[in-house]
Structure formats: structure tokens, C-alpha cells
Amino acid sequence: MxxxxxxxxxxxxxxxWQPERFYDSAIGADRRRAMFAEVDLHGMNDRVDLGGHFTETIYGMAEATPAWRDEIRMWHDHWIEMASPxxxxxxxxxxxxxxxxxxxxxxxxxxxxxxxxxxxxxxxxxxxxxxxxxxxxxxxxxxxxxxxxxxxxxxxxxxxxxxxxxxxxxxxxxxxxxxxxxxxxxxxxxxxxxxxxxxxxxxxxx
Missing domain, CATH: 3.40.50.1000 (HAD superfamily/HAD-like)
Structure with missing residues (x-):
């Protein structure tokens, strides 16, 4: 049947969908590992997947984490580059x-x-x-x-x-x-x- x-x-x-690969190329593997150890980026993405606003959720996390502000915003601003090919x-x-x-x-x-x-x-x-x-x-x-x-x-x-x-x-x-x-x-x-x-x-x- x-x-x-x-x-x-x-x-x-x-x-x-390989965010770590994108960040390795964008900021280097060492900085990527440090950021992912300090910031729950996948948890942030889960909130988006649960219906949280794409921009507000990511930019909000960026503002709350000034040490990694620019890098976190990349999750939003370079999203298509992460979700490819x-x-x-x-x-x-x-x-x-x-x-x-x-x-x-x-x-x-x-x-x-x-x-x-x-x-x-x-x-x-x-x-x-x-x-x-x-x-x-x-x-x-x-x-x-x-x-x-x-x-x-x-x-x-x-x-x-x-x-x-x-x-x-x-x-x-x-x-x-x-x-x-x-x-x-x-x-x-x-x-x-x-x-x-x-x-x-x-x-x-x-």
C-alpha cells in the first residue's frame, strides 16, 4: 500500500541550515565557538520558530548581549546566507x-x-x-x-x-x-x- x-x-x-558554518566563515571558528558557548542562539531561534517576531526577537537578544551585539544581529541580517545552499x-x-x-x-x-x-x-x-x-x-x-x-x-x-x-x-x-x-x-x-x-x-x- x-x-x-x-x-x-x-x-x-x-x-x-548550518549557522555554525556561516559564523566560522564570517568571524572565525574560535570566536564562533566562544559566542555559541556564551549565547543561546539556537534557543533564540526556537523562539522565532514558536512564533516570535523574527526581527524583534533577534535584535532584542543582540541589545541584551552587547558583547556580541553585531554578531547576533548577523543571524537576522545574513539569514539567507545561513539558510543556503x-x-x-x-x-x-x-x-x-x-x-x-x-x-x-x-x-x-x-x-x-x-x-x-x-x-x-x-x-x-x-x-x-x-x-x-x-x-x-x-x-x-x-x-x-x-x-x-x-x-x-x-x-x-x-x-x-x-x-x-x-x-x-x-x-x-x-x-x-x-x-x-x-x-x-x-x-x-x-x-x-x-x-x-x-x-x-x-x-x-x-
Whole structure:
């Protein structure tokens, strides 16, 4: 029995998301390590993903942390450089599925304003059949509530969903709901899984 709908995470599945790599190139690895040890930047980003205003949240953290003010503001001002490059084959897979009439949803920890900003650079973010964006939902993965909200919103039985994400904790929660899952470690493995599930031919997944 083939899945009825395919769910994509975005960060590190469709777009690379490596803030540490960006900061290493921008300020050097030693300063980056010192800043990340002193400032909870990923916690700040979680607040954005939970619905906090993109600019206000990051600039507020910057003003509250004057020793790293300019560097923290880079999280906002150079955001697209952190959220890049596109993982081209993953985008092709998403479009191939949609081209065959397979519903494709997003399930992503992403802020409201940052998602809208990203979509001005990455047009495929507007191509999902349904968007499940944490900033609008007020909850982030792997909280069980975001999975329950997707199930209620899409109307597809859990066992007929297949979901890919790069984080094992997010995958584990989906699996506990009865979803089919694939831990994303690169687009080649994901392509092979979609072929194995009967959703794409090898040619369509190339």
C-alpha cells in the first residue's frame, strides 16, 4: 500500500541550515565557538520558530548581549546566507511527486517572517499542497502536538503518511504516531526510498 502523502522537513532537507558554518566563515571558528558557548542562539531561534517576531526577537537578544551585539544581529541580517545552499535534488524530488499528483506537505520549524522572507528567494517554498509551519502553529518539533495538528489538518491516516527529516528525535516522534519515516542523510537515500515506496520511478527520481 503506497503512502498517500509525502511530508518534507525543510532545513537540511531542502535547504542547508548550518549557522555554525556561516559564523566560522564570517568571524572565525574560535570566536564562533566562544559566542555559541556564551549565547543561546539556537534557543533564540526556537523562539522565532514558536512564533516570535523574527526581527524583534533577534535584535532584542543582540541589545541584551552587547558583547556580541553585531554578531547576533548577523543571524537576522545574513539569514539567507545561513539558510543556503538549496539541496537541488530534494527540490526535484518534491516537484516530481507533485507532478504525479502526490500531495506534498511541509512540516518545519520555521518562523513566520523568516519563512516569508525565505520564500522570496526560494520559490519552491510556495509549492507545497499544505504548509505546516511551526511559527503559525505555535509549537515546534518534536512536540507531539505539531504531529497531531498535521494529522487533523491533512485528513490522511498516519500510516499513509511518509515523512523525511534530518533529526532523529523528530523522526522518532513521527514513527511513534504510526507514520512511515525516513531519516534524511542526503537526497540519494531519500530518492531511493521514494522509489521503493512506489511513489516515483528511478527515472522520475533521478
Amino acid at each position: 503506497k503512502p498517500e502523502a509525502v511530508i518534507f522537513d525543510i532545513g537540511n532537507v531542502l535547504i542547508e 538549496v539541496i537541488d535534488r530534494s527540490v526535484r524530488l518534491m516537484r516530481a511527486l507533485r507532478g504525479k499528483g502526490v500531495p506534498v506537505f511541509s512540516l518545519t520549524n520555521f518562523g513566520i517572517q523568516s519563512y516569508d522572507y525565505a520564500a522570496t528567494h526560494y520559490d519552491f517554498l510556495r509549492e507545497f499542497d499544505r504548509d505546516f509551519i511551526s511559527g503559525h502553529m505555535g509549537v515546534i518539533k518534536p512536540d507531539v502536538r505539531i504531529y497531531e495538528m498535521l494529522e487533523a489538518g491533512c485528513g490522511v491516516a498516519p500510516e499513509r503518511l511518509i515523512f523525511t527529516d534530518d533529526r532523529p528525535d523528530n523522526i522518532a516522534m513521527a514513527a511513534s504516531r504510526g507514520w512511515r519515516t525516513h531519516l534524511f542523510e542526503g537526497p540519494d537515500g531519500w530518492a531511493a526510498r521514494l522509489v521503493a515506496e512506489g511513489l516515483l520511478t528511478e527515472e522520475e527520481a533521478a
